[in-house]
Amino acid sequence: MNRDDFSLRKRQGVQYYSCRAFESVPQLSHAFSTRHGDAGALLSALRLDALQLAMLRQVHSNTVHIIDDYRKDWKAREGDALATRMENVAVAVRTADCVPVLLVDPMKRAIAAVHAGWRGTVKRILSETVFALNRAFGSDPADLLVAAGPGIGECCFETGVEVAELFEKEFPGASLAQASPVQAGKYHLDLWKALQIQLKSAGVREQNCHNLNACTCCGTGRFFSYRAEGAAAGRMMAVIALTAAE
Numbered sequence: 339m340n341r342d343d344f345s346l347r348k349r350q351g352v353q354y355y356s357c358r359a360f361e362s363v364p365q366l367s368h369a370f371s372t373r374h375g376d377a378g379a380l381l382s383a384l385r386l387d388a389l390q391l392a393m394l395r396q397v398h399s400n401t402v403h404i405i406d407d408y409r410k411d412w413k414a415r416e417g418d419a420l421a422t423r424m425e426n427v428a429v430a431v432r433t434a435d436c437v438p439v440l441l442v443d444p445m446k447r448a449i450a451a452v453h454a455g456w457r458g459t460v461k462r463i464l465s466e467t468v469f470a471l472n473r474a475f476g477s478d479p480a481d482l483l484v485a486a487g488p489g490i491g492e493c494c495f496e497t498g499v500e501v502a503e504l505f506e507k508e509f510p511g512a513s514l515a516q517a518s519p520v521q522a523g524k525y526h527l528d529l530w531k532a533l534q535i536q537l538k539s540a541g542v543r544e545q546n547c548h549n550l551n552a553c554t555c556c557g558t559g560r561f562f563s564y565r566a567e568g569a570a571a572g573r574m575m576a577v578i579a580l581t582a583a584e
């Protein structure tokens with residue numbers, strides 16, 4: 339799980355990260371955008387702009403939607419993960435500190451995009467997505483490839499004791515929240531580790547999990563960060579799509 343698993347690509351003035359393990363899957367497009375290039379430009383650079391784009395009204399839940407009809411208006415629905423086997427449907431999430439996670443099952447040809455902030459993470463949105471892929475498409479968790487994009491790191495994610503206790507309760511003994519060395523009553527939370535625990539417990543192989551390991555909050559030269567920049571911060575997009583053979 340490290341940054342070498344990803345490439346920073348530049349196309350049509352847009353900068354985005356690509357997970358190398360995903361690039362070997364035929365007829366699959368994906369990207370984690372940066373602050374350099376908006377969503378429309380990203381989709382155009384990936385040649386996905388003609389595809390149906392499915393996004394949810396993200397509410398920090400553990401709700402996973404299966405897309406089986408591209409004509410529905412997914413933007414009006416609430417939830418935090420989208421999965422599909424349909425070709426030419428791009429599923430996407432928007433983030434600015436929360437962790438975007440993309441999944442692909444190369445065997446059953448199924449994909450998913452997940453929005454994992456701390457609220458969704460403590461509700462196990464990522465393992466719920468693995469289970470949903472299994473139920474809907476018969477995906478074996480051991481076949482899944484998973485890529486986690488830029489999100490707030492343990493370095494910057496300071497929380498109060500209530501949030502620290504929630505994580506200790508849900509992930510006992512994992513020590514995901516460490517007491518701040520400088521501020522009493524404050525904790526530093528490791529969201530990525532909480533996501534990794536969910537993948538492992540759901541049966542995803544460690545060697546198939548890839549993490550960009552890039553903190554949005556200390557990396558505002560490249561990323562948008564809600565915590566560093568406030569409510570006016572832009573949003574990045576993580577998108578994945580199965581395309582039809584030409």
Ligand SMILES: [Zn+2]
Binds near residue numbers: 555557
């Ligand atoms: Zn940081």
